[in-house]
Each structure stands twice: as structure tokens, then as C-alpha cells.
Amino acid sequence: MTHTPPQSAPPSAHRLSLLEFVVLVALLFSTVAFSIDAMLPALPEIAGELTPANPNRAQLILTSFVFGMGLGTFVAGPLSDRLGRRAVIIGGAALYCVGALVAWQADSLEAILAARLVQGLGAAGPRIVTIAMLRDLYAGRQMARIMSIAMIVFALVPAVSPALGAVIIGFAGWRSIFLAFLLFAAVSVGWLWLRQPETLPLSARRPLAPRALLASAREVVAHPVVRISVAAQGLVFGAMFGTLSSVQQLFDQTYGRGDSFPLWFALIAGLAGMASMINASLVVRLGMRRMARGSLALQVAMSGTMAVLTATGVVPAGLAFPVFMIWMVGVFFMVGLTLGNINALAMEPMGHIAGMAASVTSSLATVMGVLIAAPVGLAFDGTALPLSASVAVLALLAFLLLGRLPHSGPPARL
Numbered sequence: 001m002t003h004t005p006p007q008s009a010p011p012s013a014h015r016l017s018l019l020e021f022v023v024l025v026a027l028l029f030s031t032v033a034f035s036i037d038a039m040l041p042a043l044p045e046i047a048g049e050l051t052p053a054n055p056n057r058a059q060l061i062l063t064s065f066v067f068g069m070g071l072g073t074f075v076a077g078p079l080s081d082r083l084g085r086r087a088v089i090i091g092g093a094a095l096y097c098v099g100a101l102v103a104w105q106a107d108s109l110e111a112i113l114a115a116r117l118v119q120g121l122g123a124a125g126p127r128i129v130t131i132a133m134l135r136d137l138y139a140g141r142q143m144a145r146i147m148s149i150a151m152i153v154f155a156l157v158p159a160v161s162p163a164l165g166a167v168i169i170g171f172a173g174w175r176s177i178f179l180a181f182l183l184f185a186a187v188s189v190g191w192l193w194l195r196q197p198e199t200l201p202l203s204a205r206r207p208l209a210p211r212a213l214l215a216s217a218r219e220v221v222a223h224p225v226v227r228i229s230v231a232a233q234g235l236v237f238g239a240m241f242g243t244l245s246s247v248q249q250l251f252d253q254t255y256g257r258g259d260s261f262p263l264w265f266a267l268i269a270g271l272a273g274m275a276s277m278i279n280a281s282l283v284v285r286l287g288m289r290r291m292a293r294g295s296l297a298l299q300v301a302m303s304g305t306m307a308v309l310t311a312t313g314v315v316p317a318g319l320a321f322p323v324f325m326i327w328m329v330g331v332f333f334m335v336g337l338t339l340g341n342i343n344a345l346a347m348e349p350m351g352h353i354a355g356m357a358a359s360v361t362s363s364l365a366t367v368m369g370v371l372i373a374a375p376v377g378l379a380f381d382g383t384a385l386p387l388s389a390s391v392a393v394l395a396l397l398a399f400l401l402l403g404r405l406p407h408s409g410p411p412a413r414l
Contacts, residue, residue: 037161068120070366077359092125237369245377275336
């Protein structure tokens, strides 16, 4: 596979080798994963210190960040269509760092939640505009393949983030996590600034005129492939964010493995990371739609079974944790086989307005996912039943939605 940019890309856009480009994309994507997963070991201490009367509220430190990111994507993409990809990614990282500094100094849960929202607004730059940058250079199944390869590298971040967070907490306290976010942003965005040329030429940039922006947004949401893909992606995000909100409490309170949680989470992330390798090897042959629907169907069966087993209590005590682990791997495995493919489906007909499309699709899906995940996480009752039942329902709805996708081109492309 050669790194050949389309006609509209500037000649310098192919300066990076494919390997370096993929690793850079993965690192920029990982801003979000690191910002969420490194916080997981801190939730018990944050709950005990800032909200002891209602420890479930500590989960909002995760969802407030994601909600801010969802809001930020409304502006990050259009700004990148006007100003270029590099400027918006770097500017977003600067805002992300401001939020991290405020959170580091905050003395109440409400203040931290506000700072995390600001962090999320800034993180929209690296997360969303990177997708537009990728779409500048690739389309369709090739884009899905590049995203899958990037996700292999990306999978290392959630695998090590909780363990790294636990080490940082043990050495310098839970507030020092926010300083680690500053260092991560400096490395990832510094690499972009030094090495990655601009991928959007001046001739392809679009004005920020309200009418033009509104027309582009309407074009995005009017496309049936985009609408269905966004709804399905929002359901998958709801399942993923709901799982992330509850996972630390499940390990700690339900299965009594809070101390070893970072190691177990690393195992889950490592095994689930194989999904991206499988997707990268199969998606060109099978297509995005078939890969995503197959994974969702399997998840309906797995989560439905987990819900029934939990509700009936038929699993022997000695097998309860292994069964839970298998299910957890399955949930994150499903994410690896669906999100990249669904996103590529949504972006496929939107190459001429990739920045706006990345913003609208990602913001709507992310906000939808947070609105679903917040009540799912807060419903935690000491068992896996609320989460497993919710994931089963969400996966079923996403499966049914993708079955209604019209073809935007020759059938083989989807």
C-alpha cells in the first residue's frame, strides 16, 4: 500500500512514511483514551474526597470530558476546513492543557467537572481534525484500513493508561494525573508540529460564512448514510462510555479486585486490541457494513447472556469473575470492530466537506453516547446487570439501524 494523496492534497502531504503517519494518527487519537482511562484508578479517591455521600457521581469526571469533546467537535471541523488541520489541532491541544491546569488546582468536584469539560472542548481538535486529515489523504476501505492499523497502536494506550495512572497516583497523588495530560499533549502535538505538513491546501479551504456552514451541515445530516451511521455510532458510544463509567466499580465492589484493576484492564485492552488487527485484514474484502453488523450481532448474544446469568445467579462463585472477564473483552472487542467502520461509512460520501462532516457526525454521535452512558453508569447497583442489559439493547438497536443503510455507491464499497 502506498501513501499516495489525492489530487487536492499538497505535494508535501506525503512527506511522512506510512508507518510514521499511522503512529502519529494513533497518538493523536489517543488523547481521548488517555484522558479517560488514566483517570479510572483515581475515581475511588476522588469519590472519597469530593463526593463521599454519592460515590457514583465521581463517574461524571469521565462523562463531562466526553460531553465537552462532543460540543467541541461542532466547531473543530469547520475551523479546520477554513484554517487548516494543523492550526486547529495545535489550538485545541492548548485549550486542553488549560483545562488540565485548572483541574489540577480545583478544590471541588463541580470545579473539576467544569475544567474537564474545557479539556474535552480542546481534545476535539486532536480527535476530530485528525479524522479530517486522514480523509484528506484516504477514502473508503483504504481509510478504514488505515484507521484499523492506527487502532492497533491506539489499543496500547488504554492498555497501559490505568496502570500508569495508578503509578502516578501512588507517587504524587491523584491530582498529578492532570499534569501527565500536559506532558502527553506536548509529545503528541509537538510531533505533529515538527513533522506533519498541512494536508488541506489553500485552494480547498472553505469560508466560515454562516450560510456556507449551514449549507454544509445540512448536506451532512441530509444524507441517509450519514444519519443512520451517526445514530448507530451514538449507540455504540453509549455502550462504550457506559462500560468505562462502571468498569472500575465492577472490579472493585462487585468482584473484589480493585487493587489489581489496572492489570486486568490492561489485559482486556490488549486482547480487545486484536479486533483492530482482524478488521484491518478483513475490511477490504468484506466491507465496513458487514464487519460492523457481525460484531454487533455477536455482542447482542454475549451481553444478553451475561444479563441473564447475572439476573439468575446461576454462575458458580468461582466462575463469576472469569465469565465477567470474557464479557468485558467482548464489549471492547465489539468497539474495535464497529466504530472505525461506522465512521468510515459516514465519511465515505463526504470527502468534499470532510472537516464539517467529521465535526457533525462525531459531535452528534458523542453527545448521544454521553446522554446514554450517564444514566447507564449511574444505574450501577453493585452488579453487572444494569450494564450488561444496556449493552445488549444498544448493540441490538445499532445492528438494526445498520441493516437499514442505503448504498451510497456500488454495493461492494460498503
